[in-house]
Amino acid sequence: MDLTPARGTRDLLPATVAVRDHVLATITEVYRRYGYQRIETPALENIERLQGGQGGENEKLIFRVLRRGLDERLAAGTELSGLVDLGLRYDLTVPLSRFYGNNRASLADPFRSFQVGPVWRAERPQKGRYRQFYQCDIDMLGEPSVLAEAELIEATTEALAAAGLSGGTVRLSDRRFLSALAARVELPPSSWDGLFITLDKLDKIGWDGVRAELAGRGFEAERIGRLADTIAELQGVEEGKLVDRLGSALPNLGDDVLADLEATVAALRDLAAQRDLSWAFDPTLVRGMGYYTGQIFEITHPAAAGSVAGGGRYDKLIGRFLGTDVPACGFSIGFERIVDLLGGPAAREAVAVLYEPEVPPAAVLAAARRLRAGGRTVSPIRRRGKFGAQLGRLEEWGFGSFVYLRDESADALEERRLGGR
């Protein structure tokens, strides 16, 4: 029988889980100090909720679950969609929106949510991408001001630093800035989504690629040129001049957008003065999800290609579930990406109780219990094969020392170190 996990999924071995648990505990402790409360939603959601259009391309990747009690033999003309009532969640944001609508009355206002857990996407399997992977999100629901943005950025950079990734760069932009930019070069609103999708690929395909793709979308060369010029003008601007420069480059940009940027920049400046991090306004930042409505941000780190965290404001998403809009902002750590960069906790002092098969279990367990009293990790292992070879295996398995239990009478056991430690 084939023993490998289902295609595109993987088993997590003890050493891998130890790293993941350690990183997660570190992040969790930071988020708790900011008052983010962990919640859990079910892995399964009703299929209509998952297919409401909020998920963009991800909706094509949903694992769909059959209704129960169907006849094994299907009638002619049966439609596949009629057989399905549930799906596995493809992110944590759509379930959070439903959760908030369902439980709003008993939640704090604003509600600071912390979620971590698996999501599923039926992507074509490829190196380093899995069909089940963890997401790790904080969200603030109910806060209209950029206090939300600034706090989420502060908490996430602190969590990353605690996990071992200090020294990152916060890249900041605003969807409203991107819209103003597109409007300024007189692109029709119907073409903006296409523009953003192309611009989002800048780090992969470069400016030449972006120009070519925009030309392919039917954008005139003159407009592409003005777009590129405006973006260039806004890159690397000294922080004190950013808001002025934005205002003069894009007179159509709302005062509220500028005020929000000014406030977030002030908070980032404060933070950068106290922590090992830098920040930049990045006029080319897009972030993929279509539901963002305001500021967007991500964190890059010298140790990682691509970003290690990303998020933004999505004031219209919860309204699609609830009927009335609720201001919302979230920040997601790329958990799978960062655990690959980070190490585990210091190894525990594990002791093997190597016992001869004749020693009764009660005596073996009593010896282990005595050694464990100091809080150490202690496991009995049956003596077998050549002594030296077995000690080698114990070391491989992570034991630092052992006691040898030859018979029941041994009251004072001598503990011996293993190998080159």
Added chain:
Amino acid sequence: MDLTPARGTRDLLPATVAVRDHVLATITEVYRRYGYQRIETPALENIERLQGGQGGENEKLIFRVLRRGLDERLAAGTELSGLVDLGLRYDLTVPLSRFYGNNRASLADPFRSFQVGPVWRAERPQKGRYRQFYQCDIDMLGEPSVLAEAELIEATTEALAAAGLSGGTVRLSDRRFLSALAARVELPPSSWDGLFITLDKLDKIGWDGVRAELAGRGFEAERIGRLADTIAELQGVEEGKLVDRLGSALPNLGDDVLADLEATVAALRDLAAQRDLSWAFDPTLVRGMGYYTGQIFEITHPAAAGSVAGGGRYDKLIGRFLGTDVPACGFSIGFERIVDLLGGPAAREAVAVLYEPEVPPAAVLAAARRLRAGGRTVSPIRRRGKFGAQLGRLEEWGFGSFVYLRDESADALEERRLGGR
């Protein structure tokens, strides 16, 4: 739009998650000291692996997942099973068997496994039972002696005690004893499974119910009588006499079975002398799963109806995946049941920074940061509505104190306690 979770599932609110996380952290710490290593397997498994017969009735409750890339309109005569390639796991034991087969070369021997996570069963929704629920298992793979049984019992009782459930009772039996019992009253082996299924209901339907059901299965009254007499004879036997009494009541019982019982009993006696727990041989204990091959056990507690943990030896299950048998024994804590009995961690000292909307975010966050430096939980909350009413809400949401940030200049903030605390 309907905002409730999918039928039979539920949202976990912050207070519930806090209890669950606390209980889980406590259990995890105990299991780690015994050397159990946490692993994770994917939620999805290939459907043939889940439907191999190991899961008994649970296999009827599998959530089945559609293949990707199917035509929306199905051809006449399509069979439902042909549309399915994956299913959600209904327990953690079948995936563990596959995991062990797949990763054996890099695991310690014996391998001490710790798993905790959700499983899914499409049961008819009823009070207190959910279609997604957590299981929490430790298993020892590769150890043929009852050292495994005795250690699993010790670790699990210690984990339960650490979580707040000391004073439980370990109930012990052996599938081989049940088989000898059935053979002794000359029931044909083909009828044994039916006998065990009925006996398993004893605590629900009583002896009258068991007699009636066995009669309905075609068992003669005389044999039912002898069965009941032998069971009665073996209940409440003084511990020093148990093995002798078993041997004389069932001369067909193998010496290995008696030696195993004697060894486990010796370990339990040791343990009961040092910990707040009791134990009993329970000749009516069956445990539902068909894959058990040796000793079986569960833990009952005065605070809970039914058992709080259960397990046993299953030496033939891994062989069905691997081709060669691997001795195996496991113990599962009824996680959902015990978290309902237990409280959460001591509440954290949470401080609200109540700020007027005019105060710039950077100043609000700076005040929060100063208060958070001591390791406390601190969250800014915007000032709104009547002051007293808002303080009442803060208290409801779990805040113990607050500072009031009226303007930017406030350098020394006075912290005030909330309500009757």
